[in-house]
Structures are given as C-alpha cells and as structure tokens.
Amino acid sequence: MTTKIALVTGASAGIGEAIARALLDEGWTVYAAARRVDRMAGLADRGAHVLGMDVTDDASMTAGVQRILDECGRIDALVNNAGYGSYGALEEVPMDEARRQFEVNVFGLARLTQLVTPTMRAQHSGRIVNISSMAAHIYEPLGSWYHATKFAVNGLSDSLRLELKPFGIDVVTVQPGGIKSEWAGISADSLEQRSGHGPYATQARTLATMLRGSDANSSEPEVVARAVVAACTAKRPRSKYTIGMGAKPLVAARRVLPDRAMDALLSAAFDQAPKLVERRAKRDAS
Secondary structure: OOOOEEEEEOOOOHHHHHHHHHHHHOOOEEEEEEOOHHHHHHHHHOOOEEEEOOOOOHHHHHHHHHHHHHHHOOOOEEEEOOOOOOOOOOOOOOHHHHHHHHHHHHHHHHHHHHHHHHHHHHHOOEEEEEEOOHHHOOOOOOOHHHHHHHHHHHHHHHHHHHHHHHHOEEEEEEEEOEEOOOHHHHHHHHHHHHHOOOOOHHHHHHHHHHHHHHHHHOEOHHHHHHHHHHHHHOOOOOOEEEEOEOHHHHHHHHHHOOHHHHHHHHHHHHHHHHHHHHHHHHHHHO
C-alpha cells in the first residue's frame, strides 16, 4: 500500500476541515464526512471524497463505511471529530437535548468505531483517533452535559486502547484547548437560549461573553490537524496529545490540585474573564 485511507467526521468546517486538508497534504486518501455536504466543496476540489453522514443516523454511518470498503478495501485511520457543545444549566436543559449531546459526541463516535474495527482487525493495523478536549479534565458552570461527554470519550478511549492493542490497532485521544472555530459561537447561542433568562441568567451572560471572546486567545485549527497527522503516521503514537491554547497547564493543574483549589482557580477565571474581554475589545477599538 502506498496510499493510506482515512475517514474524518465533522469535516465541513473548523478542526475537521483542517484535519482533512492536512491528511490530503500527507498523501492520504481522505473521506471527509459531515451533514453539510455543500460546505465540503473546497475539500472535494483538493481531492477528498465527500460523504453525507450524520453520526446520529446509523444508516448513514453504515453506508459511508461500506462505501469506503467497496472503493478501497481497507480503512487505515478513523478520526472521530464530529461534535458540538451544548450549554445551559442542568436544571434547564431538556433531557432530549442532553441525549442528543451524548448521541453526537459519544455514541456516534462509538458506533463508527464498531463499524471500522472488524476491517482493522483483519488488517492487523489501524488508528482510531478520538478528538476529545481539555474539557475532559476541567469543568465549568452551565457546561455539565458537554463536559460529561468529553469525560466519557476519554474513559471510552482508554479502555478501547487496551482492548484493541492485541489486534494491532492504536487508539489515540487528542485533547485540544482553545481553538478558533464556529464552536464557541454555537455554544454561546445554545447557552443563552436555555439559560439566558431566569435564575442562571447572570452566569449565562458571563459564560457567553467568555465563549464569544475566546477566539482572540485561541490556537488555529491547524494545531489540532498537526497532532492528528502525527497520531496517524507515528510508528508508536502517544496515547494522548494535549495541544492548543491553555490545554497543557490546565490539565497539569487538574492532576495536582485538590478539588477546592481547582474550584477556586476556575471560579477566579470565570469571574475575571468578562473584564478581560471588555479590555481587549476597547484595545482593539482604539
């Protein structure tokens, strides 16, 4: 084999698009999957095969994987990138939305892993790269469902790494920090919709301000793409790649600080963030 085959989900924008482009640049055959097929025209122009895929729809996932196997006969890397941030007070988030957050961020990832594993076992090779987050180690008010999914992705990935090692399959978790994308704006919109009025409104306004101002101090999506390329190509990839703005210091702090100290650190950051965003806006306007 001179060309490796990769399936990248959530490839219509942001991190997923950057990953697909980086793998194409490395000479991989890339199947770029997302619901918004029209937004992947640029990837198609660069040589990617685009797939309409919804990770909450089993039929679309099954058909997508089968198409790759029919056309290529193998899959060398699955990059589970599809996901979103659902924010709001736990009291106010409908359970249907909580279930959807898990369907997209966890169960879709798990189902695609189920679908590619038999082929990778037969090959006795393969990489499963799960895009998690530094949110798997820290926490914030009004983000309980999102953080719960990322904790789940890390736990699933750690168990799966040992489970699939005897079959020559490597499981890697990539844990980005702040990354410039449309993710923050979408998360802020969901937060304000659910908790922008009522008992949690003050917290919601603060966190929405933080989310919308986060791009100014965030890393480019290409930082994640480089980590994914390393995870897919290294002879012995790391089990976890922690990259992007703020990720390493916050993950390290969580390892060593007791809960009360970590609560104080995160609360202080939460309290100061709106002031920092306001000062930054005034500076940029001057």
